[in-house]
Amino acid sequence: xxxxxxxxxxxxxxxxxxxxxxxxxxxxxxxxxxANTQSISLDGVNQYVSAPLAAELQAFGIWFKxxxxxxxxxxxxxxxxxxxxxxGIPLGTVTGSVTNEIVMYIxxxxxxTFRDFxxxxxxxxxxxxxxxxxxxxxxxxxxxxxxxxxxxxSTGTPTTLTTEAIEVGRRKVPPxxxxxxHGIVNCFYVMSAGQSxxxxxxxYNSGTPTDPRSVDNDNVIGWWPCEEGTGTSVExxxxxxxxxxxxxxxxxxxxxx
Numbered sequence: 001x002x003x004x005x006x007x008x009x010x011x012x013x014x015x016x017x018x019x020x021x022x023x024x025x026x027x028x029x030x031x032x033x034x035a036n037t038q039s040i041s042l043d044g045v046n047q048y049v050s051a052p053l054a055a056e057l058q059a060f061g062i063w064f065k066x067x068x069x070x071x072x073x074x075x076x077x078x079x080x081x082x083x084x085x086x087x088g089i090p091l092g093t094v095t096g097s098v099t100n101e102i103v104m105y106i107x108x109x110x111x112x113t114f115r116d117f118x119x120x121x122x123x124x125x126x127x128x129x130x131x132x133x134x135x136x137x138x139x140x141x142x143x144x145x146x147x148x149x150x151x152x153x154s155t156g157t158p159t160t161l162t163t164e165a166i167e168v169g170r171r172k173v174p175p176x177x178x179x180x181x182h183g184i185v186n187c188f189y190v191m192s193a194g195q196s197x198x199x200x201x202x203x204y205n206s207g208t209p210t211d212p213r214s215v216d217n218d219n220v221i222g223w224w225p226c227e228e229g230t231g232t233s234v235e236x237x238x239x240x241x242x243x244x245x246x247x248x249x250x251x252x253x254x255x256x257x
Contacts, residue, residue, distance in 0.1 A: 032211035036187070038229045039065075040246060041253040044077065044182025048169035049234055051244035053222050057082065057107075057141075058193050061133040062168065063186035063209050063257050066091065071124035072100040077181045078171035079132065083107075083164075085173055089134060091125070091181070098155060105134055105141045116141045118150035129186070129257040131204045136194045147204030149197075166190065166222075169250070184253055190222035209257050213238075228252070 040049060044067065064079060074092030081088040086106045094104055100119040107114045125145065133144040142151045168188060169181040189212040195203070202215045213220050223238045229252050234244035 032214045034211055034225050035227060036209050036256050037254065038227050039184045039186045039253045039256050040226055041184045041251045042169045042181055044180045046180060046248045047250040048167050048180065048247050049185070049244050049250065050165060050167045050247055051222065051224060051234070051236065051242050052165050053190060053242045054164055055190060055192065055221050057190065058136045059134065059191035059195055061131065061203055061212065062188035063129060063131050064183060065129045065255070066125065066127050066183040069124045069127050070102060072102060072121060076179050078179045079168070079181050081167040081170050081172035083172065086171065088171060090171070090179065103132070103143050103145070103150065105143060114154070114156040116143060116154045117152055118143045118145070119152045133200050133203060135200065144200050147201050184255055185226070186257055187225045189220060189224070191216060191219045192221050193219040207257065
């Protein structure tokens with residue numbers, strides 16, 4: 001796991017500003033804001049965003065808008081890829097021991113060693129903006145959609161996951177990915193600690209993206225607002241500065257949550 005100081009701030013040349021920063025420890029929050037005027041459109045064919053983050057995945061969140069509704073009959077699209085092969089967060093149907101899956105979390109390769117899932121025979125995720133938050137509670141990774149705990153169950157035995165990179169929008173299958181996400185992604189973040197239900201509600205913020213450092217400043221180890229609007233770089237505003245790269249021509253969009 002990446003070592004953390006008492007408070008997470010901005011490295012040299014970082015573009016956001018902060019005020020009223022809290023003291024150290026206990027998941028302290030600070031006051032941050034950002035414009036939220038840009039997102040990244042991915043074509044579902046070969047486009048994704050890669051960021052070189054080596055950390056335990058205790059909490060991950062992203063705003064996303066699928067090109068079409070996701071339900072139990074949808075072909076799987078990987079919103080997040082972590083570890084080679086199956087690891088990550090697929091939306092839609094993945095073959096295996098779970099039925100009616102809508103969202104899954106798979107923490108290993110070679111078919112997956114542990115799966116937490118949200119499954120439902122009639123529910124769906126609409127083709128609108130949504131906030132997904134994956135959170136480790138000590139036993140399972142809980143799956144929250146728009147601030148609501150949608151976790152339906154789990155299979156297998158949980159393992160501590162350390163990932164060498166995160167890839168938003170594809171399943172990591174060397175040498176090329178598969179099951180690309182078709183839609184738009186907005187800001188995304190990684191935290192080094194699970195979050196309380198109040199914090200998860202604050203991260204959802206009634207449908208308006210917020211800077212996660214304003215919710216739990218101490219434990220943000222990656223935060224990509226996706227505000228550049230041009231080029232292929234996606235800046236990480238955490239102190240780790242693991243800037244990401246848009247691969248294969250994903251385009252900037254003014255469609256935001």
